[in-house]
Amino acid sequence: MVTNMPNAALQNSPASTIKADIRNFNFFYGDFQALKNVNMSIEEGRVTALIGPSGCGKSTFLRCFNRMHDLYPGNRYEGEIVFHPDNTNLLAADVDPIEVRMRVGMVFQKPNPFPKSIFENVAYGLRVRGESKRSVLEEKVEQALNDAALWNEAKDRLHEPAYNLSGGQQQRLCIARCLATGPEMILFDEPTSALDPIATASIEELIDTLRGKVTILIVTHSMQQAARVSDFTAYMYLGEMIEYGKTDDIFVKPRDKRTEDYITGKFG
């Protein structure tokens, strides 16, 4: 079986709080089991990276945290993803997926701003949450753009179409859109794979500044990126969680042969 390593090492770090507990988690696309018995705990305010070769289930796993799979028929979850401190099982039948998405934000692989103005893009999440006061919106949009390191570039063109921004700026706009709603957790699904190195660096820098403010889960193809941005790393392979631990440990002295092979580039 899997060398799941429920976090003896992790919990030793000072003042660590668990944001989410994944327990006996399985996921099915119809009859196909895409994720097999995943168990892990995600620390609050830290960056956790999911790595592994294509098709290992890391994106599938990520999309379970905001119940994205509910949008398509035939998908099935088993087990629990429990959010703390309120101990809500995100997968429970009586938990509305919309409620989950109110708490968990997501940034996608390709920047996907709406064909609206920069301002309206950031304001939309707030509008969905019932905020309509102009002054509040303006304040929160500015705050979010600031947090996403986009304010200086965007402040004079808030009412221009978001598509006028460059790719990297668009992705930061998507992050701002997400931050504006004050999520407890943000899911990043290979957020830099469509970006050039400079834009990638700016996104990574941004993720670094979010550390401590929000719990981050990031799927990445790039091991260097995982090593640079994450505090914890989980290596997945064929739907299983092979190894999970502090990023420093995983990259310096992986316990599992498969992790080592992947990290050293022998396969994957």
Place this chain on the structure above:
Amino acid sequence: MALPDTAAIRAMVQKHKRYDHMFAILGLLCLMVGLLTLLALLVDMGMRGIPRIDWGFFTEFPSRRAANAGILSAWVGSALVMLVTAAAAIPVGIAAGVYLEEYARKNWFTDIIEINISNLAGVPSIVYGLLALGLFVYQFNLGQSILSAGLTLALLILPVIIVATREAIRSIPGEIREGAYALGATKWQAVHDHILPYSTSGILTGVIIGMARAIGETAPIITIGALTFIAFLPPVPGTGEPPAGMFDWLFSPFTVMPIQMFNWTSRPEEAFQVNAAAAGFVLVFMTLAMNGLAIWIRYRLRKNLKW
């Protein structure tokens, strides 16, 4: 980090979801209004008409006695006119659409053409009838024939097919085009090997809509002078003295299903109303059969296409 107020979130989601549920119900009702009305019409027409439909109804010419009257000349006429319409409108419409989308330079001139094609789709069909009367019947001297009628209806549905073709082509991602061009394909090769095959189902949808409209059209056909009472059939296509005689059928007088129906409904006797209902039922069935054929073709084409 602030403690999440799950109760508040839950209340808000529930509140917002009320609109979700309301629209779901409203949308279903709207769908029902359209569907049920249509269904009621069909059922009414079917109940009145189906008992009248027998073998003789299809094999008899119209008659002054309702019980003897059939739709032979009408369904044959409709089928032949549709054949001409399809043969004319489909290739011309698709070619025009492809040209506009892939070949034509984008400038004010093509913009004007584009706007006008969309407008043409909204021109009343009687206007097409008048145009055809002047152009096909008198100017080209094609007579009050199947050919004239088929070409008239082809003109009528041309804009629909062009617009559908352009929409279908436009929905193909640019990367596919670039992929073909990067391998050294010419415009024609890209169109023939990629653009057209991938947009076939969208184009076929336009063709179905156009043909379904054409088969029910009455006004332009009456305008060009279709007969309302006809007791003979056009020659079977392909028979006759070759080569010219093979096309005699194109120049034959004719009638079509909607005209036959119109003729019957304008009569006072109840028995003819029943005939009209029966003919209407057959006409709907013909349209459905045509759509079914297109859906089948689309399905066949899609099977070989991983899209």
